[in-house]
Amino acid sequence: MTSPPTPAAEALRPDVLRARRIVVKVGSSSLTTAVGGLDSDRVDALVDVLARTRATGTEIVLVSSGAIAAGLAPLGLAERPQDLAGQQAAACVGQGLLVARYTASFARYGLRVGQVLLTADDIGRRAQYRNAYRALTKVLSMGAVPIVNENDTVATSEIRFGDNDRLAALVSHLVRADLLVLLSDIDGLYDGDPRRPGAQRLKDVHGQQDLAGVELGGAGSSGVGTGGMKTKVEAARIATGAGVPVVLTAARHAADALAGRETGTLFHRTGDRNSDHLLWLEHASSPRGTVQLTADAVHALVQGRGALPATGVTRVAGQFVAGDPVELLDEEGHVVARGLASLAFQELSLLRGRSGREVVHQDDLVLLPAAARGGLPAQLRREVSVRVLPAREFAARDAGGPGLG
């Protein structure tokens, strides 16, 4: 008689098991409903999982949506306001309720929480970015759980991240997380509308090539979610490009996801942590001006031929000082790169077209993905998409604090 086959040991995800610092983002649709507001049971269920993970010594940064949705019912609103002021008012009421609920819920495990409200401006400048890094890591080192949200009550359209998926990706980069977990009302990325019969869940995404043909739709039917799958996939692109793998799954599978079980979709890392400061420049910095270049200068830039001299500049706009991020434009006005200006606006305006002075150092420059630059000749676009620029430490300039990378 033969004995029954032993079930194979379940393969756990090494990226998750190794993670000592995890950013977990939870969407409004997993915590609230448009009619009922905040759902305490769902908050408690999430906190149970996070507290258990925290008890193993893994640090958790929670990026929680839900402020606007939590404020709807208490203000007698039946749906999310369309206007900015209405959203600000709802968030103003809802954020307090949200954090009060988290505070009570984490307290059941003897854990303290700290509220961190950010606008894009808070991390768009390098000094603020480093300040946010210091504050968050200090909270973590003191054993508390930072709960991050966009500062919706004061955020205007100009300084808005717009969605918390992107915010979570930037925070995972900011705190140098080992893993980003995106929790939603859907258990992963599907190749098309998940309500469509036959839609298939992708278990692994190794890069943009795996997303060919995948249809990314807007928010689901919860009535409180906002970005849908587009913002989650974009967040995964930012995080994985910075060396942070991403698990996307449903909030009800959070325990499995954090235990490393094969739930949802795993976006594998595509980039390297060493390029952190360039990632800040590309994704988090707020450009203070634009510098338009000749075709020859763009060509040299793309090929990485040394410094960018002022002779290659045709136009300058904005108000920037040396060290500020600026956008570099081609002749048609398409953005080809971001860099840190070596010269102030006034100086560059005088020197443009006639001086060999350096405008942006080659190591302070990041070429933007080909998709953002329809205007470049096809051959150049190919060169740009495969080229990785060398990273230079900012240690000298930022003496006294952690660098960005």
Ligand SMILES: Nc1ncnc2c1ncn2[C@@H]1O[C@H](COP(=O)(O)OP(=O)(O)O)[C@@H](O)[C@H]1O
């Ligand atoms: N390709 C896709 N795969 C999975 N979900 C998708 C896809 N396209 C659109 N969606 C929708 O995205 C929704 C999740 O986004 P959203 O409503 O913004 O939630 P959250 O509040 O968690 O951010 C899902 O409910 C789903 O209906």
Ligand SMILES: N[C@@H](CCC(=O)OP(=O)(O)O)C(=O)O
């Ligand atoms: N900052 C907003 C959430 C914005 C957002 O991205 O929402 P979601 O799509 O539910 O993650 C809030 O707290 O209501």
